[in-house]
Amino acid sequence: MKILWVFAHPERRSLGGSLLAEGLRTLESLGHEHRTSDLYGMGWKAVVDADDFGGASRERLFVGAEQERAYTERTLSEDIVREQEKIAWADTLVFQFPLWWFGPPAILKGWFDRVLVQGFGFGIKGPDGRTLRYGDGGLAGKRALVVTSVGARDSGFGPRGIHGQLEQVLFPLLHGTFWYTGMAALPPFVVYGADRLTAAGYAHGAAELRERLRTLHTTAPLPYRPEAGGAYDEDLVLRPEFAPGTSGVGVHR
Known part of the structure; x- marks a missing residue:
């Protein structure tokens, strides 16, 4: 398999950084190819602006239209193009981040905003003129996995937990981003209680991550x-x- 691992955490010496290293070692041991986008390490620009679209009109910026124009005319900024090339190469995308305010850090949201442009990730028409989305789209045929860590215990994210069930908390990402662009969303991998994790707890989480990666190609996606x-x-x-x-x-x- 060809796997793009997008990592969004400001500290490589964190739990997240340790899980990243564990994950990449596991992929290598399984014979998979992988590429990595360490967003903080890359100094990724998280905001969309006219500089993304070389030649964009300064009179008024219509983001969707400028995205599609720049994608078609190949005038998107180089950092965006590099990420799109990685996506095109990969058959599976892994997105790793700590859960902050019930979603990914702003830098990862900015990666989605800037990279999955109209004409590439969405806004694509089928032969019948129908817009391709929710199971179709520019990224159809790829699979996507969330790897995340949360400070709360797993009970708080249970069926009656105060935080809500995690799959529903992540619905905007799993359904509204992955599935909308055509990617099959896999069940998220979660390490709970990250703020109080012991050495034994880490060993357990690392073993579970290795198993999830071992079965990455056979895991059934969420049946949206x-x-x-x-x-x-x-x-x-x-x-x-x-x-x-x-x-x-x-x-x-």
């Missing part, structure tokens, strides 16, 4: 409904015969 599968009406609302009487993000599985 494709937009083009007939479950949604013309207004993109789930038809009443699917998950009848229920609502919320869970109905999209």
